[in-house]
Amino acid sequence: MSKHPTIAEHTIAEHLEASGVSRRSFLQLCGMLMAAAPMGLALTSKGSVLQVADAIGKAKRPSVIWLHFQDCTGCTETLLRTSAPDVAHLILDVISLDYHETLMAASGAQAEAALSKAMADNAGKYVLVVEGAIPTRDDGIYYEMGGRPGVQVLREVAAQAAAVIAIGSCASWGGIPSADPNPTGAMGVNNVASGKPIVNLPGCPPNPYNLLGVVLEYVTMGRLPEMDEFGRPKFAYERVIHENCPRRAHFDAGRFAAAFGDEGHRKGWCLYKLGCKGPITHAACSVRQFNEIPGVWPIGIGAPCVGCTEKGVVWRMGTFETVPIHLATPPDTYPPIYSPAGQIKVGAAVLVGAIAGAVGGATWVASQRFQSSAEAGIERVIVDRKHAEELKETAEKQIPKKED
Amino acid sequence: MSTASMRNAPDRLRYARWERAVPVYGFPVVNRFFLVLVAMTLLAFLLTAYRELAGLGPVSGMNDAYGWGIWKTFNVMVLTALGSGAFAVGIAAWVFRRKRLHALMRMALLTSFLAYACGLLLLGIDAGRPWNFYWIVFPWKWNMHSPLAEVAICMSIYAMIPLAVENIPPVLERLWYFDSRLRPGVERFERGLHKFFPWIIAAAYLLPGMHQSSLGALMLLAGARVHPLWQTPWLPLLYLGAATFMSFGCVAGTTMLCCLVWKRAMDMEVLDEAARITAWLIFGWLALRLLDIVFRGVLGTAFHLDRFAGVFWLEMLLVLIGGWMLRSSLRTHETRTMFLGYILSSLGGMIYRFSPTTLAFRPNPESLYFPSAIEVLVSLGFICMGIAGFLLVVKRFGILPAPLQEWHDMASYFRFRRPYIRWTGYFKHGYYGENEPEVTDSD
Numbered sequence: 016m017s018k019h020p021t022i023a024e025h026t027i028a029e030h031l032e033a034s035g036v037s038r039r040s041f042l043q044l045c046g047m048l049m050a051a052a053p054m055g056l057a058l059t060s061k062g063s064v065l066q067v068a069d070a071i072g073k074a075k076r077p078s079v080i081w082l083h084f085q086d087c088t089g090c091t092e093t094l095l096r097t098s099a100p101d102v103a104h105l106i107l108d109v110i111s112l113d114y115h116e117t118l119m120a121a122s123g124a125q126a127e128a129a130l131s132k133a134m135a136d137n138a139g140k141y142v143l144v145v146e147g148a149i150p151t152r153d154d155g156i157y158y159e160m161g162g163r164p165g166v167q168v169l170r171e172v173a174a175q176a177a178a179v180i181a182i183g184s185c186a187s188w189g190g191i192p193s194a195d196p197n198p199t200g201a202m203g204v205n206n207v208a209s210g211k212p213i214v215n216l217p218g219c220p221p222n223p224y225n226l227l228g229v230v231l232e233y234v235t236m237g238r239l240p241e242m243d244e245f246g247r248p249k250f251a252y253e254r255v256i257h258e259n260c261p262r263r264a265h266f267d268a269g270r271f272a273a274a275f276g277d278e279g280h281r282k283g284w285c286l287y288k289l290g291c292k293g294p295i296t297h298a299a300c301s302v303r304q305f306n307e308i309p310g311v312w313p314i315g316i317g318a319p320c321v322g323c324t325e326k327g328v329v330w331r332m333g334t335f336e337t338v339p340i341h342l343a344t345p346p347d348t349y350p351p352i353y354s355p356a357g358q359i360k361v362g363a364a365v366l367v368g369a370i371a372g373a374v375g376g377a378t379w380v381a382s383q384r385f386q387s388s389a390e391a392g393i394e395r396v397i398v399d400r401k402h403a404e405e406l407k408e409t410a411e412k413q414i415p416k417k418e419d
Numbered sequence: 420m421s422t423a424s425m426r427n428a429p430d431r432l433r434y435a436r437w438e439r440a441v442p443v444y445g446f447p448v449v450n451r452f453f454l455v456l457v458a459m460t461l462l463a464f465l466l467t468a469y470r471e472l473a474g475l476g477p478v479s480g481m482n483d484a485y486g487w488g489i490w491k492t493f494n495v496m497v498l499t500a501l502g503s504g505a506f507a508v509g510i511a512a513w514v515f516r517r518k519r520l521h522a523l524m525r526m527a528l529l530t531s532f533l534a535y536a537c538g539l540l541l542l543g544i545d546a547g548r549p550w551n552f553y554w555i556v557f558p559w560k561w562n563m564h565s566p567l568a569e570v571a572i573c574m575s576i577y578a579m580i581p582l583a584v585e586n587i588p589p590v591l592e593r594l595w596y597f598d599s600r601l602r603p604g605v606e607r608f609e610r611g612l613h614k615f616f617p618w619i620i621a622a623a624y625l626l627p628g629m630h631q632s633s634l635g636a637l638m639l640l641a642g643a644r645v646h647p648l649w650q651t652p653w654l655p656l657l658y659l660g661a662a663t664f665m666s667f668g669c670v671a672g673t674t675m676l677c678c679l680v681w682k683r684a685m686d687m688e689v690l691d692e693a694a695r696i697t698a699w700l701i702f703g704w705l706a707l708r709l710l711d712i713v714f715r716g717v718l719g720t721a722f723h724l725d726r727f728a729g730v731f732w733l734e735m736l737l738v739l740i741g742g743w744m745l746r747s748s749l750r751t752h753e754t755r756t757m758f759l760g761y762i763l764s765s766l767g768g769m770i771y772r773f774s775p776t777t778l779a780f781r782p783n784p785e786s787l788y789f790p791s792a793i794e795v796l797v798s799l800g801f802i803c804m805g806i807a808g809f810l811l812v813v814k815r816f817g818i819l820p821a822p823l824q825e826w827h828d829m830a831s832y833f834r835f836r837r838p839y840i841r842w843t844g845y846f847k848h849g850y851y852g853e854n855e856p857e858v859t860d861s862d
Contacts, residue, residue: 357480359789366795378762384679385755 027109028072034108042068044105048231051224051303052250056240058232070235071109077234078141080133080172081115084158084165085192085201086147090183091117093220097306106223110230113141127161134175142230143176143211145169145204148185148192152200166207173208178233180214181205182226184323187215187246194330205246212239215246219323222303225251247297247324256293256320259301262286275317286314290335292322435684437522437820440589443681444829448814456807463800466793467544475547479794484786485777489798490545492776495538496634497769498802499574500658502534503666505582506627511696513620519689520696522820526677527670528585529818533805534669535578541801542571566637573630581623587612589816632659638775646727646779647717654775657708661768664700667693668741668765675758677819684822687752694745694757701742701764705735730770730778737767 025033031041045067049059061067081091097103112118113133114126121129133141150157155164173179181204184190192201205213216225229248232240240248257263265271265285272280273288280289287294293301293314300312300320313320319335322328332338470478481488504527512520546552554560562568591612595605635658638645651657671693678685712718721728741764748757770778777788790798813819 357482357485357786357788359787360480360791363480363790363792363795366792367790370795370799381676381679382755382759382762385675385758 025076026072027074027076030076030111031072031108036105036108040105041072044109045071047307048224048227051222051299052228056228056232056250057236057238059228071231074231074235076109076111077230078111078113078133078137079115079144079230080113080130080141080176081118081144081146082169082172083116084145084147084149084169084186085199086183086185087191088117088146089220090146090186091115093305094223094226097223106227109227113137130172134172138175140177141175142233143172143179144226145179145181145186146183148189148201148203149207150192150199151202151207152198157199169204169207173204173211176211178212178214178239179204179208180216180226180229181246182216183221184217184219184329187217188326190219191330213246214239214242214248216251217245217247217324217326218298218300219329221324222251222299222305224303225299243297245326251299251303252297252324254297254299256296256298256301256314259299260285260293260314261301262314272317280317283317286317286319287337289319290333290337291319292325292328292332292338293320294340295338296320296322296325296328298324435686435822437686437689438823439821439826440525440817440819441821441825441829442817443677443814443819444832446681446814448811453807453810456803456810459796459800459803460807461800463797463804466797466800470544470793470797471549475545478791480789480791482786482788484782485780485788487776488545488788488794489777489790490541490794492773494541494798494801495574496776497772498534499538499634500631500662500665500768500772501669501765502531502538503627503631503662504528504670505531505585506624506631507663507666507700508670508693509620510624514624517692517696519686519692522686522689523670523674523693525589525818526674526820527666528582529589529809529812530669530673531666532578532582532586533808535574535582537801537805539575539578541798544797566633566640570630570633570637573626573633577623577626577630581619581626584612584615584619585623589812589818593816627662628659631662632656634658634772635775638780641775641780644780644782645775646720646781647715648712648720648727648731649775649779651711651715653707653711657704657711658772660700660704660707661771664697664704664738665765665768665772667697667700668761668768671697672758672761672765674819675754675761677813681819683819683825685754686820686822689820690754690757691749694749694760697761697764698742698745698749701738701745705739705742708735727779730774734767734770734774737763737770739767741765741767 042064046064049061049064049067052059058070059067061070083091094106095103097106113136114130116126119126119129149155149166149169151166155166158165160168181187185192185201186204188203188205189197189201190203192199193203203215205215214229216229218225225248228250229240232238240250242248243252245252257266260266262283262285265283266287270279270282270284271288272284272286274280275289280286285291291314301314305311310316321334322332322338328338466478475481479488479490504523508520508523508527511517512524543552561572588609591605591609594601632655635655639650639652639654641650643650671690675685675690677683712721721731741760741762744756744760744763748754748760774780
């Protein structure tokens with residue numbers, strides 16, 4: 016830690032160059048960031064990866080202080096467990112992670128000193144990332160850091176932070192520790208710290224690109240992304256999983272897995288009837304893959320969504336309880352997606368019968384007249400020929416008169 | 420014609436020869452029947468406008484299981500088979516040198532053109548999302564992976580180029596007689612046309628061979644949804660074969676009906692030739708159909724007591740009886756038997772072409788398709804439009820075959836009985852067209 020400059024004096028580009036990170040790897044990261052946050056971030060709303068890389072490269076490395084509370088370290092794990100180890104290193108090179116209890120070598124008094132130094136060096140400029148729920152009952156004695164209640168430490172660190180990011184469902188609104196009966200009085204950051212902009216990134220765990228997007232948006236553009244009423248950035252949490260679910264077509268067509276392992280489940284049909292909370296869960300899991308591997312997410316592997324980003328859903332609703340559907344069928348202005356089997360209407364049937372009868376009758380009448388048709392034709396030839404000859408004679412008599 | 424009177428008739432009357440195409444004269448174009456046809460057509464146009472505004476849902480009886488209504492399955496699948504005369508009669512006349520059939524060629528070309536034109540127009544109305552229709556003018560936007568696109572492109576090109584060009588000669592003929600000042604131009608145009616004609620005719624035989632079999636291939640894609648009695652890898656060939664004998668029936672039957680209605684002499688040699696060919700086409704097609712069913716081992720399903728077996732036997736018997744009647748008419752010289760033979764075999768063929776799309780198409784047991792009244796009226800209206808067009812054209816252009824004497828009779832008719840009719844234009848410059856005017860109307 017001591018070699019590592021705690022003051023973010025280098026730009027990201029300079030630091031990457033000094034660390035020996037190739038330009039190619041950096042561009043790949045920028046590309047993945049663009050794919051992860053295709054809209055809603057000013058940072059990624061650019062024409063090309065090069066422009067994004069330029070914007071990020073010019074920014075100073077953000078100093079990040081990462082505090083743990085009542086958590087399983089899953090959010091840290093998701094940051095580290097990228098499918099390619101380089102990506103995790105790259106992320107840690109782009110941001111300056113100055114204090115992180117899981118990752119740093121220091122412990123005890125050294126760790127305490129590191130926290131103080133990081134806070135002092137970048138006071139008012141660092142980004143505080145909080146992982147885990149904060150116990151508040153009995154003055155927060157159920158979680159202590161350096162002999163002090165965790166809630167007190169959080170208030171101190173947050174007071175000097177530029178912004179607070181609550182990563183994971185626990186930090187966002189309490190998560191598992193806050194499940195009934197909630198013996199420790201666990202709460203989310205927004206119930207404890209105040210006076211600072213707080214971004215909630217719920218999820219169990221959330222996609223690490225959400226964190227990266229928020230942090231980089233802040234350091235490059237100087238502002239936090241647009242957020243919804245629960246403090247969740249809209250670029251990642253505006254839409255429900257159901258809207259872009261790869262199994263959506265099965266939902267629309269009425270093909271549901273009824274039990275785990277049944278035919279529908281094996282065929283990859285919709286998991287709604289198994290209690291999938293996708294229709295009410297705001298998250299981008301269905302389009303943003305975890306660990307850069309397609310299909311690696313609950314619904315992708317055949318497990319119903321539990322609704323981990325929604326305070327009122329996970330740990331509140333039954334696992335197999337089905338959720339109400341806002342729009343069970345598409346609006347009437349669209350063509351129906353399913354129309355029942357047709358029917359025979361009396362009017363149409365009568366019409367078809369009448370046409371068939373008329374055509375059949377006319378054919379029959381015509382065929383009866385064919386009995387003498389050839390004769391009729393020949394007779395007509397005779398009559399017309401006679402008539403024509405008569406007429407011609409008459410005409411020949413008349414024409415000379417005209418000339419006179 | 421009864422056999423006895425035929426035998427007693429003098430030779431020159433017994434064998435009326437169709438020598439040239441003569442317009443139907445002496446009958447007004449606009450009569451009560453024509454007005455009914457026009458009214459049905461206008462009604463169809465109104466309903467078409469309603470369909471474009473309301474969408475297919477409220478207008479048609481189509482549903483998820485049956486995405487193709489009668490506009491496709493009847494007006495295109497069935498009626499273009501009836502309208503394959505330009506292909507089938509043309510190949511028989513030109514390629515297999517059945518030279519007598521040349522007398523029927525203009526009828527074949529006209530009926531084909533009308534059947535294809537009306538079918539394609541209706542297909543355009545059937546297309547969903549009409550507001551996207553303008554994309555059709557950008558060929559690079561076409562979905563070339565769609566088998567339906569092959570059929571649509573092939574049909575449109577066939578109707579718009581070879582079939583339309585083949586129908587030009589009657590128009591040129593009319594212009595030639597209309598005004599002597601037009602003659603050099605018409606003759607020059609005709610000389611130019613003759614250079615292209617071999618290519619046009621080659622295309623006119625290639626393209627229908629492609630799309631009439633592709634229509635069968637479309638149903639091949641439907642897989643097990645089509646009942647096994649119809650679903651076979653030979654479906655394209657069977658569809659093409661049905662089109663050949665149906666179109667013979669359409670051309671010869673229509674010509675006979677026209678002769679009956681407008682009291683024209685019938686050239687029994689030509690009609691016998693057509694009936695003989697049609698009968699062999701029918702028997703060959705039936706043999707192929709039966710052999711296919713037997714060798715695929717699905718003959719048993721034809722003896723189940725269900726609607727599929729019923730439809731199967733209905734169409735097979737209609738075609739068989741029709742073919743048998745055509746053969747017997749060759750012996751007895753009964754025009755009625757011949758006419759009914761054409762009607763029955765064509766009806767059987769129509770059911771066959773219709774079955775794989777609707778009657779024998781079963782996506783799931785509870786699905787059903789029955790056309791709505793509007794669908795039926797629009798379908799009927801477009802057929803009426805074709806018939807009205809036919810009536811108009813045969814009374815204005817030389818389409819129907821007749822003995823040469825008929826041409827002279829027409830000359831007399833317009834010259835002496837209806838001298839005030841100028842607009843027919845045929846005899847403005849002489850009785851027979853070949854000569855410059857003998858008599859001027861200057862006074």
